[in-house]
Amino acid sequence: xxxxxQSSRYLVKRTGEKVFLECVQDMDHENMFxxxxxxxxxxxxxxxxxxVKMKExxxxxxGYSVSREKKERFSLILExxxxxxxxxxxxxxxxxxxxxxxxxYTFGSGTRLTVV
Amino acid sequence: AQRVxxxxxxxxxxxxxxxxxxxxxxxxxxPELFWYVQYSxxxxxxxxxxxxxxxxxxxxxxxxxxxxxxxxxxxxAQEEDSAMYYCALSGRNFNKFYFGSGTKxxxxx
Numbered sequence: 001x002x003x004x005x006q007s008s009r010y011l012v013k014r015t016g017e018k019v020f021l022e023c024v025q026d027m028d029h030e031n032m033f034x035x036x037x038x039x040x041x042x043x044x045x046x047x048x049x050x051x052v053k054m055k056e057x058x059x060x061x062x063g064y065s066v067s068r069e070k071k072e073r074f075s076l077i078l079e080x081x082x083x084x085x086x087x088x089x090x091x092x093x094x095x096x097x098x099x100x101x102x103x104x105y106t107f108g109s110g111t112r113l114t115v116v
Numbered sequence: 117a118q119r120v121x122x123x124x125x126x127x128x129x130x131x132x133x134x135x136x137x138x139x140x141x142x143x144x145x146x147p148e149l150f151w152y153v154q155y156s157x158x159x160x161x162x163x164x165x166x167x168x169x170x171x172x173x174x175x176x177x178x179x180x181x182x183x184x185x186x187x188x189x190x191x192x193a194q195e196e197d198s199a200m201y202y203c204a205l206s207g208r209n210f211n212k213f214y215f216g217s218g219t220k221x222x223x224x225x
Contacts, residue, residue, distance in 0.1 A: 033212065040125065042202060042217035043160075058212070090160065104150055104162035105213060 003027050006091050006108040013115050019078040021111050023091030030096035032074035033105070034058075034066065037088040046089075049074055050096070081115045088112050118143045120205050122216035129193050130224050137188040137219045139177075139203030147205045149179055149186040150213070154200040163188075163201070173197070193223045 007022035025032065031050055035043040035058075045058030047066040055066050063085060067075045074093075078085055089112075092105040119142045129135050141147060149166040164172045166179045166186065177188045186203060203216040 031212075035215075040217055042120075042122075043215035045212060045214075048212055092160075104152075104165060105160075107160040109159045 004106050004108040006111050008111050011113045013081050017081050019081050021076040021089055023074045024072055025093040029093035031094045033092045034076045035090045037090055083115050086115045118214050120203050120214050120216035122203055122219050124219045126220045128222040132192050135190050135193045137201050139186045141184050141205050145207055150204040151188050152202045195223045198223045
């Protein structure tokens with residue numbers, strides 16, 4: 001019953017490559033998020049989206065962009081990958097409004113990206 | 117500015133011992149507090165939320181507004197509790213969560 005799916009579990013890319021990380025949810029959630037997870041730093045928000053074609057910067061948006069053309073899909077784009085973007089990337093989704101407090105986030109299983 | 121602090125990176129206890137994972141927060145309004153857990157090789161999942169005042173898998177957490185804390189407690193730790201635990205905060209006007217740096221709980225046999 002996987003509900004938030006990230007297209008790749010492991011990814012290795014070269015410095016300077018354009019990288020696409022895909023996330024799809026089947027719960028009809030309004031909100032979608034991209035975090036990166038690093039030891040000792042926890043989860044840091046990169047970008048989030050409250051609606052189709054809507055996006056807002058999180059705490060660490062530099063070097064990233066996002067796309068949300070359909071409600072169920074939220075893509076994270078690394079325009080020119082660098083070694084300091086080697087990390088675990090987590091996608092999450094949630095219902096809108098007060099329901100997000102009741103049900104919290106549903107997370108994907110993560111994509112471990114290595115940039116060499 | 118909002119901030120979630122988990123002072124312990126690693127907490128090791130023996131099976132059957134009490135465990136307390138600390139979480140302190142700073143937020144200008146009235147936040148909602150949560151605990152998330154990530155077991156080995158599994159995805160991050162919601163453990164419990166303050167708004168529900170629930171006990172999940174024997175864990176409880178009390179919001180102390182005076183001390184701005186939301187510590188996670190369990191009276192008798194089990195080996196299967198070994199995992200990474202994240203405290204998270206969300207403001208009432210926003211849908212995004214702010215996470216602490218996480219505490220790795222290791223329950224020894």
